[in-house]
Amino acid sequence: MFDKIKQKIEKAKGALEHSDERVLASIPETSGLSKKDIYRNRYNHGVNLGGCFILEKWIYESVFDKGGDNEFDAVSSQVNHSSVDEAASKLTKHYNDYISKIDWNWLKNEAGITSFRIPIGYWHVGNGQLLDELPFEPLREVYSRAKPWDILKNLINKAAEYDIGVLIDVHGLPGGANTDMHSGCKNSSPSFFNKSKHIDKMVNVVLPFICRDACVNCENVIGLQVVNEAVFDNSAHGQKSYYSRAVAALNRIDPGLPVVISDGWWPDQWADWLGQTNLAAKVVVDSHVYRCFSAEDKGKDANQIINHLSESISWPRDRIDFVVGEFSCVLDEETWRKTAGNRDEWVRKFGKVQTSNFANVASWGWFFWTLQFQYGDGGEWGLVPMVKKGAIPRRPQGSPTVDENRVKEIINEHIAYWKDKGGDAMEHWRFEDGLRGAIADINAFAQFDNSRIGRWKALAMQRRAQYISRKGDSKYMWEWDQGFQRAIDEFGRY
The missing domain is CATH 3.20.20.80 (Glycosidases)
Structure with a gap:
């Protein structure tokens, strides 16, 4: 199962090798997941x-x-x-x-x-x-x-x-x-x-x-x-x-x-x-x-x-x-x-x-x-x-749906919100990186028994550190934080 996930990720990396570096930022974050990781974090x-x-x-x-x-x-x-x-x-x-x-x-x-x-x-x-x-x-x-x-x-x-x-x-x-x-x-x-x-x-x-x-x-x-x-x-x-x-x-x-x-x-x-x-x-x-x-x-x-x-x-x-x-x-x-x-x-x-x-x-x-x-x-x-009796919900079996049009809407909403609040000086690409990085994780978790991401704080801290090691720190890392959690809230729930 997890070898297949890794193969999909490597294939995606090859297809995107000439694209914007920021798109690639989220992909290595998912490649190390094991079955034990998902058990412990879902x-x-x-x-x-x-x-x-x-x-x-x-x-x-x-x-x-x-x-x-x-x-x-x-x-x-x-x-x-x-x-x-x-x-x-x-x-x-x-x-x-x-x-x-x-x-x-x-x-x-x-x-x-x-x-x-x-x-x-x-x-x-x-x-x-x-x-x-x-x-x-x-x-x-x-x-x-x-x-x-x-x-x-x-x-x-x-x-x-x-x-x-x-x-x-x-x-x-x-x-x-x-x-x-x-x-x-x-x-x-x-x-x-x-x-x-x-x-x-x-x-x-x-x-x-x-x-x-x-x-x-x-x-x-x-x-x-x-x-x-x-x-x-x-x-x-x-x-x-x-x-x-x-x-x-x-x-x-x-x-x-x-x-x-x-x-x-x-x-x-x-x-x-x-x-x-x-x-x-x-x-x-x-x-x-x-x-x-x-x-x-x-x-x-x-x-x-x-x-x-x-x-x-x-x-x-x-x-x-x-x-x-x-x-x-x-x-x-x-x-x-x-x-x-x-x-x-x-x-x-x-x-x-x-x-x-x-x-x-x-x-x-x-x-x-x-x-x-x-x-x-x-x-x-x-x-x-x-x-x-329907008091406790049965866990849904369908995979999460991530609509690319909705992803773009969320990114544009973020940019529009900050436009008259100093947004031109910010790093909105970090928001997109966080959003897409979490989506990659959401899809990886779903491959194992339709799981969803849990331990949002711990996982975000881990992904944040990995991200900073590649892209560097910034006073606008809060944008990455918001993007990561927004993806979980929008796409990572049953």
Whole structure:
């Protein structure tokens, strides 16, 4: 596939060798793309595999039948009731049962899913071999025998057969990034960021192991999320220390791997920090969008919530890359009691408006919560019913259309806008270069499973640097910036 792309590019270069040098500027920028590059940089229509590895009672309750509200307590209860072997067998059966229910053809061909976000706990990594001095250490032997890590790697390979990428999400950290049960243990406070020994273990041992064993050699692993839902922290000193160290450790092993962090419920805080630390090209910020938990949302009807989405989902997309790691079509029953009309119609509108807004501000796309449940289809929490009811759009299959007449119109509009604003002194050819360079990338991405460009900020920074190395820097590079993003906005969306 990618050899063919390169052949097309070389053919185009030959045909244009006597034309304007500026037209050629964009062509070498695309020639280096690999399948792994596109996996890691495309826009995601994704889904979470919630409840597959990290156990959550409300999703899959089979392992909780002997007691416990979190994974540590539930598995400990299994061991106490029977044995290590039987507890491990029960876990293995759960993993395999979950995976065996995945309808791969439907996900790829009907829903158009590009990727999975797979929540795991630090205790799953390496089948529990890295648990020294960590809270799950007493259950080391259970996970050694249950082999979740081996099953995860097999799942990654299976996903690759369907061109589905995998975001490995370290959902559970020792001590917890929050106090929720999905941290694996009951935590009275989110202590992870305050415990240097836990941070050291993650940065020096666990994350590097994941990267070497499951990221470097798996072309469809699209990124590594190093935290899930960090609590709000005004200064966030502990979070910033962990993130900077994690990025540095992973960059030494796999420099192109996207590292995903939490927005801590304050997106602008992380846009500022990534700009200050020059890490915007390596990091994606995960924001979760739920409109069913806060008292403010419960006090609104469905129409008010939907109308407020564009205002509440307005992240600084020009500064950093965002992804919506979790969202659903769920509204609280208090909201429904205030809402007149057909519930299914409101749900369809809610889902469509959410994903439409994500397309404008979340450059790395979205991951619906969640894929499946032990009993039933999950309703407004479930991907399958929401796709079938039209609330979550099926990813279109047609290739992007780039009309050369429209390209010329955009260029002329740019020139006309600046004509009486000092445009004669500007370098409008840089705008055209940026526009056409992005179009070349758009066409290249489309060659792989009709993908679209994601991580707009990171890709633009990379292309910008390549461009300056050939054409030189200028105070008018902002024109190139505008051209590059304009092409994505105009031609690079589904």
